[in-house]
Amino acid sequence: MILSPFAQRTISALVLGPLLLWSIFYLQGDEFFVLLMLLLVPAAWEWGRLSGQTLILPRIVYTTILIVLFYFGSFIPLGVLLSIALIWWVSALFWLRYFPERTKWVFSRNMGHVAGIIVLIPAWHALGEIHQYGVEFLLSLLLLVWSADTGAYLVGRKFGNRKLAPNVSPKKSVEGLLGGVGFALITAIIAYSYLVKIDMGLPLFLLIAVGVVIFSVVGDLVESAYKRNAGIKDSGSLIPGHGGMLDRVDSLTAAAPIFLFLLTVVGGL
Template sequence: MKQRVLTALVLAPLAIMAVLYMPTGVFMALISILLLAGIWEWGLLAGLRKTLHRALVVAINAVLLAALAWADWNDLARQLIVVGLIWWILAALWLTKPEIGKARNRGNALIKLTIGTVLIVPAWSGAALLHAEQPNGPGWLLYAVMLVWAADTFAYFVGSRVGGRKLAPSISPGKTWAGFFGGLAGVMLVASAAMPLLGVGWHQWLPMAALALLTGLVSVLGDLFESLMKRQAGAKDSGDLLPGHGGALDRLDSLIAALPVFALGKLWLGL
């Protein structure tokens, strides 16, 4: 726990400064690197044991992200975040049948590798749309990140202290319903505190609350889905990149799920 907190204290300020002060092009290049690190770990969870094969998967996804960056990505990204929403609806259904994809064969490996691309491309698109928005895109992106952090942090501390009924014992035994509702309470606190900072009037509290709750829910979904993939792969963590935090994917799973849905919800709600 001590190592986990120390790592967070170092990385959180760096992440905040990157979101707020980096130009969008530079920031999205950084996001690409982080997402590709996640794909490297995802390849192992999908069943790729050979380094060359995992490197090839990373290279394919790198080309896709590069092509998106060089294209007229603003319009394309709006379509891709819809793809992200559709995927996470399907992922929620998958979680109700956790035995799907459990067998370690080439077919399931190919499906999971394809899913890896469906995970990172809409997430990249959501981050790009938010960060590039005028006049306060970086502020909105930071707000989305803070919602995910709040959901995770409040869930952890409430769940560890209250305990009680398990949320998804066959997928992630450590998560409880108390932690789940504690995480949602956390996102509501962040939403209320962020409104004046984002220049949102109190007459828009209801859409802000709805977007915050949706983001919190989807962030939990992202966490649970990665937990399912790790369980199927027989892995405790996706990697060992971050002391006390596991791999890059262990820190990005909730954000990967939340970013396209948050960006789409913000568009739909007119915030």
């Protein structure tokens, strides 16, 4: 029996959801670091495909390099990694605006190899650092990104008319973005009230939530640009009904370092 895409997505969510929650709540310190390293393997493997690597051996080498860099990244000051990520994602706003006419070089094969390092290594370390500060912070980040994605889909499907980035992802709309922001703000109010214990006012936390949502969309669009340049629809087929690992975490690659950076700057951590 062949399951429909919706059935596959549902089963995958029911299986992986509890595993993810268990990992977040019960793995600590080095255990969570090892989990992140394991999750980096498929992400790095898929990024090799996005950057145009079609042969197995080069992709194995590339994946190995990213794992090694992730490990040694632990010895680099976190501020350096976050600064690199911030520069990249702010620049991505410009690159996406002028894709592909002026910025196709950013999404070329050669640059793609470097981009995988810049995108994945800071994001993975940010996730680990957020988890160390408290499970509630990582859970809040995930809820913000998931609620924004849900809101963007529902509102965009019903009311979407103005294209957000037609040359990158024709289905995304301005209305969908606003819907995602709205859903995320509701989630942020709930998280602020009942989940996180943080030394800042609600308005400032809501501003951080808006920033996270905007850059989560940028993360999604950057991966879409690389997929478009590589001529592929999904980054992989690891998760039935969902595509590859990168298809599930593309928003987090930008949202995680931005969330950690903003919380650190305003003194929330």
